[in-house]
Amino acid sequence: MSHKPTITDSLKFSADSKIPQVLLGVGVIGLILSAIGAYTNTDQFLFSYLVSFVFFTGIALASIFMVMFHHITKSKWGVVVRRIPETFGSNMKWWTIAFLPILGGMTILYHHWTDPTLFDPNSPNFDYIVAKKEAYLNVPFFIIRQVIYFAIWGFVGHKLYKASVELEKTGDWGITTLMRKVSAPAIPIFGLSIAFASFDWLMSLDPHWFSTMFGVYFFAISFQSFWAIMILMVFFLHRNGYLKNTIGQAHIYDLGAWLFAFTVFYAYIAFSQFLLIYYANLPEETLWFYHRLEGGYEYIAYGLLLFRFALPFLVLLNREQKHKRSVLAFVAIVVVVIHFFELHWIVKPAFYSEDAHGLSFSWMDFSTFLGLGGIFFWLFFNRFKQNSMIPENDPKLDECLEKTYHQ
Amino acid sequence: MSTNDQNTELYGILAEFKNPKALIDASEKVVEAGYDKFDTYAPFPIHGIDKAMNLPKSKLGWIVLGHGLLGFSGAIAMMYFMSVIDYPINISGKPFFNAPAWVPITFELTVLLSAFGAVFGMFFLNGLPRLNHPLFNVERFKKATDDGFFVCIEATDSKFQADLVRQLFEEAGATHIEEVYD
Numbered sequence: 001m002s003h004k005p006t007i008t009d010s011l012k013f014s015a016d017s018k019i020p021q022v023l024l025g026v027g028v029i030g031l032i033l034s035a036i037g038a039y040t041n042t043d044q045f046l047f048s049y050l051v052s053f054v055f056f057t058g059i060a061l062a063s064i065f066m067v068m069f070h071h072i073t074k075s076k077w078g079v080v081v082r083r084i085p086e087t088f089g090s091n092m093k094w095w096t097i098a099f100l101p102i103l104g105g106m107t108i109l110y111h112h113w114t115d116p117t118l119f120d121p122n123s124p125n126f127d128y129i130v131a132k133k134e135a136y137l138n139v140p141f142f143i144i145r146q147v148i149y150f151a152i153w154g155f156v157g158h159k160l161y162k163a164s165v166e167l168e169k170t171g172d173w174g175i176t177t178l179m180r181k182v183s184a185p186a187i188p189i190f191g192l193s194i195a196f197a198s199f200d201w202l203m204s205l206d207p208h209w210f211s212t213m214f215g216v217y218f219f220a221i222s223f224q225s226f227w228a229i230m231i232l233m234v235f236f237l238h239r240n241g242y243l244k245n246t247i248g249q250a251h252i253y254d255l256g257a258w259l260f261a262f263t264v265f266y267a268y269i270a271f272s273q274f275l276l277i278y279y280a281n282l283p284e285e286t287l288w289f290y291h292r293l294e295g296g297y298e299y300i301a302y303g304l305l306l307f308r309f310a311l312p313f314l315v316l317l318n319r320e321q322k323h324k325r326s327v328l329a330f331v332a333i334v335v336v337v338i339h340f341f342e343l344h345w346i347v348k349p350a351f352y353s354e355d356a357h358g359l360s361f362s363w364m365d366f367s368t369f370l371g372l373g374g375i376f377f378w379l380f381f382n383r384f385k386q387n388s389m390i391p392e393n394d395p396k397l398d399e400c401l402e403k404t405y406h407q
Numbered sequence: 408m409s410t411n412d413q414n415t416e417l418y419g420i421l422a423e424f425k426n427p428k429a430l431i432d433a434s435e436k437v438v439e440a441g442y443d444k445f446d447t448y449a450p451f452p453i454h455g456i457d458k459a460m461n462l463p464k465s466k467l468g469w470i471v472l473g474h475g476l477l478g479f480s481g482a483i484a485m486m487y488f489m490s491v492i493d494y495p496i497n498i499s500g501k502p503f504f505n506a507p508a509w510v511p512i513t514f515e516l517t518v519l520l521s522a523f524g525a526v527f528g529m530f531f532l533n534g535l536p537r538l539n540h541p542l543f544n545v546e547r548f549k550k551a552t553d554d555g556f557f558v559c560i561e562a563t564d565s566k567f568q569a570d571l572v573r574q575l576f577e578e579a580g581a582t583h584i585e586e587v588y589d
Contacts, residue, residue, distance in 0.1 A: 275507055278508070
């Protein structure tokens with residue numbers, strides 16, 4: 001029982017791997033194409049960009065959250081995979097730059113509340129409901145909030161990554177106390193900042209509508225796709241010959257169990273939000289769903305039920321399925337794809353233009369996705385290769401490595 | 408306790424082992440010798456004991472699934488009968504077959520019957536409830552809730568022969584061997 005598990009894998013991501021360059025290339029090409037799109041059709045660009053931005057930001061935020069609750073619960077199940085979310089989170093400070101186009105285009109994206117005539121009682125545009133919300137929905141306060149969010153996220157992501165690397169370099173187990181000291185107060189602050197960020201970015205697209213659980217809903221969709229991304233990242237590393245004996249069947253099973261758990265959590269939250277609004281039947285609240293259940297968007301809505309809940313739930317319900325790699329990879333890909341469609345479904349119905357009514361996709365939806373995705377993962381691998389791929393010297397690493405799957 | 412008068416019959420032979428590791432090794436030996444009517448007793452769950460005992464996968468999951476499906480379809484059938492056939496009421500213009508509104512009750516009944524299936528299915532598979540067990544006739548068996556690790560091969564096993572079983576336990580390193588009478 002007391003022997004020390006040995007690590008047979010190389011723990012460094014190859015410094016001359018071509019992967020980061022390829023990702024940077026994809027990202028730059030995607031962003032150049034999107035920039036051309038921004039010039040020809042600014043409105044469409046902004047909505048497409050918002051979808052992709054929220055997609056990747058949500059994954060980075062869920063990463064930091066996972067690292068924090070891993071520290072605070074003194075978990076040992078995921079030490080070998082923890083460096084992946086730590087690395088995602090550490091780039092949050094640079095990711096702030098990706099928010100600038102949204103800030104620049106906010107008068108277009110959020111014109112339903114940034115237009116000053118809405119607040120003027122003598123104007124024909126006067127909107128009683130929006131005017132009542134002026135204390136929150138105004139441009140200066142919006143900008144202040146964004147600064148606060150990104151400052152918190154950037155700081156916490158940076159701090160947790162730095163601490164983990166320092167622990168690896170020095171072997172000083174006292175640093176785990178620092179990690180817990182950062183995580184404990186940051187968890188509630190994070191919860192609130194993620195909720196308010198989702199109100200600002202997504203809910204305020206349609207300022208008449210409100211849902212008090214929208215923050216939890218955003219958290220749930222981001223977290224579910226985060227676990228899917230984690231599974232795919234581990235398989236990607238294995239495929240390239242990394243950590244094959246370090247991240248074992250037991251760890252992959254755990255990730256599958258998390259994906260299953262958050263599938264149920266997602267369904268619970270998303271359906272609760274829908275059911276209460278459906279049942280109460282207040283015009284102010286139902287309109288948001290009404291727009292998302294017509295004009296082709298109903299197909300995405302039913303798709304969410306099928307592919308985001310029913311399929312992952314039924315497939316992963318059986319214990320054996322959660323350690324079959326092909327099954328997990330399939331479910332993870334389905335969840336990631338449907339996550340993109342869900343964000344599209346949330347954002348796009350707020351975008352009405354002459355030539356785009358109902359469900360429509362623009363090439364910019366994909367160019368911004370590739371652009372931001374390329375940059376997001378380039379940042380990831382760029383940092384990932386600087387240190388070990390697992391937190392070496394972590395006090396719980398040995399226990400985690402010893403974990404075996406009990407049939 | 409272990410006096411053999413005419414009213415009692417042999418239930419099985421009970422052997423005590425030193426620790427969980429010895430218990431696992433012993434149950435592997437028992438399986439190897441070809442016995443299948445035997446059980447192990449320990450104060451706490453031991454990882455890998457089900458594998459060592461060569462236990463088949465529990466049927467409980469299927470019982471739960473059956474009950475869950477019964478709850479699911481029963482809930483829908485009940486609500487369909489109530490709100491579509493027997494007493495349809497127009498509630499703010501919503502259809503009588505009001506799928507979203509039916510979800511909570513369908514969910515509740517599915518979970519309720521699944522839980523019943525899990526608990527009572529477990530009782531059924533374990534042969535519970537019962538008031539007594541022959542093993543309680545053995546004074547030493549009280550240790551099973553404290554620090555005793557036991558294996559008992561039952562007399563109903565087709566290969567059961569008292570002297571062979573004793574010999575097997577002795578070879579496996581039992582610290583104490585005793586006959587159990589019903």
